[in-house]
Amino acid sequence: MSSLQRIQFYTAPYSPYSHRVRLALDEAGADYVAHNFPNTRTKPEWYYQVNPRGRIPSIAYGGPDVPAEEPSPESVKLTESLALIEFIADLFPESGLLPKDPILRAKARGFIQIYDSFIQPPFKAAFFLGEAIEPLLLELEKIQAALPPTGFAIGQYSIADCAVAPFFVRMKMFLRRGIGAFSQENREKLSEVLASEKFARFRQYVEDLENRPNFQKIWDEVELWTKLPTPRKE
Numbered sequence: 001m002s003s004l005q006r007i008q009f010y011t012a013p014y015s016p017y018s019h020r021v022r023l024a025l026d027e028a029g030a031d032y033v034a035h036n037f038p039n040t041r042t043k044p045e046w047y048y049q050v051n052p053r054g055r056i057p058s059i060a061y062g063g064p065d066v067p068a069e070e071p072s073p074e075s076v077k078l079t080e081s082l083a084l085i086e087f088i089a090d091l092f093p094e095s096g097l098l099p100k101d102p103i104l105r106a107k108a109r110g111f112i113q114i115y116d117s118f119i120q121p122p123f124k125a126a127f128f129l130g131e132a133i134e135p136l137l138l139e140l141e142k143i144q145a146a147l148p149p150t151g152f153a154i155g156q157y158s159i160a161d162c163a164v165a166p167f168f169v170r171m172k173m174f175l176r177r178g179i180g181a182f183s184q185e186n187r188e189k190l191s192e193v194l195a196s197e198k199f200a201r202f203r204q205y206v207e208d209l210e211n212r213p214n215f216q217k218i219w220d221e222v223e224l225w226t227k228l229p230t231p232r233k234e
């Protein structure tokens with residue numbers, strides 16, 4: 001494989017999609033330069049050269065050592081968190097983020113697709129649109145059943161865990177801090193069910209994700225979530 005090139009990572013502290021990528025970078029022990037946008041919404045004009053949709057995360061790979069605000073036409077611009085974590089796994093094969101075994105690779109990718117297709121929509125609906133919590137609980141039960149008895153999603157830490165950790169840990173924190181559009185009744189019910197014996201394996205999984213050194217490296221719940229850029233319900 002060709003030697004590693006410069007990694008310029010565009011991110012924001014509140015962005016769970018960016019968090020996926022940072023977890024993969026830190027798990028792999030990558031050397032990278034991070035440019036932090038203070039929030040996820042407003043981006044300066046120059047950033048559209050990196051990502052025409054203005055979304056984060058992005059990576060500018062290679063090219064000369066330029067300031068983040070002056071992206072070089074010589075670097076390759078890469079976007080989309082799931083493509084980025086696979087890219088990092090490919091750059092750092094020794095990290096084990098994407099194992100060599102085809103079965104484990106398929107399991108990791110399948111786990112991610114299940115999260116994105118089946119859990120993310122009811123999570124958003126319940127937490128940010130104030131809709132019913134039952135569809136989310138049903139899907140959490142199914143993903144819990146797909147976990148091995150202990151440890152990470154495919155038995156070893158992988159891109160599957162990087163993809164879901166930012167969301168599952170936020171889910172837990174949003175409930176605890178009351179951040180979201182759910183009713184008080186739904187907040188209490190969801191908290192109670194997720195704290196019950198039925199979800200013991202899921203809780204342990206989320207705890208393992210949170211305790212992983214790559215997660216601990218940048219996650220400062222109090223620092224982040226008590227200083228939100230715009231007021232939220234708490």
Ligand SMILES: N[C@@H](CCC(=O)N[C@@H](CS)C(=O)NCC(=O)O)C(=O)O
Binds near residue numbers: 016
């Ligand atoms: N599918 C994209 C989603 C990225 C995304 O929605 N990022 C949010 C921040 S978490 C963003 O940049 N939002 C600002 C916007 O949509 O303008 C990915 O996986 O990278």
